[in-house]
Amino acid sequence: xxxxxxxxxxxxxxxxxxxxxxxxxxxxxxxxxxxxxxxxxxxxxxxxxxxxxxxxxxxxxxxxxxxxxxxxxxxxxxxxxxxxxxxxxxxxxxxxxxxxxxxxxxxxxxxxxxxxxxxxxxxxxxxxxxxxxxxxxx
Numbered sequence: 001x002x003x004x005x006x007x008x009x010x011x012x013x014x015x016x017x018x019x020x021x022x023x024x025x026x027x028x029x030x031x032x033x034x035x036x037x038x039x040x041x042x043x044x045x046x047x048x049x050x051x052x053x054x055x056x057x058x059x060x061x062x063x064x065x066x067x068x069x070x071x072x073x074x075x076x077x078x079x080x081x082x083x084x085x086x087x088x089x090x091x092x093x094x095x096x097x098x099x100x101x102x103x104x105x106x107x108x109x110x111x112x113x114x115x116x117x118x119x120x121x122x123x124x125x126x127x128x129x130x131x132x133x134x135x136x137x138x
Contacts, residue, residue: 003116004026005117007120008021009064023068046128046129049066063123064105064107071105116138
């Protein structure tokens with residue numbers, strides 16, 4: 001059975017931090033794996049926002065949207081926007097990976113009922129692309 005986790009992405013408005021988005025991740029939620037994965041995805045997210053000309057879109061909603069998009073196909077090599085090396089069909093490319101095409105990070109409205117860890121990402125409001133990650137065992 002996988003180790004499920006939630007990821008809360010926080011923005012800072014004036015003096016207060018507020019949770020803007022909650023994501024769910026079905027497996028591999030252990031800190032040894034997930035902290036590195038979150039770091040990799042957040043860095044790639046900022047790179048994509050910068051390449052698109054929007055580095056200032058460093059807020060929970062847009063960061064989560066790009067993370068979800070990046071998580072569609074691969075843990076190690078996130079799908080890049082407008083990738084040309086994939087088919088245009090809705091059929092999975094690999095019959096042994098029936099979930100291909102489904103994001104690994106999924107939006108949710110509340111904490112999942114069966115998680116082991118909660119990760120909190122705080123997006124630095126003063127420095128686009130900067131963040132801190134903390135975790136709590138539930």
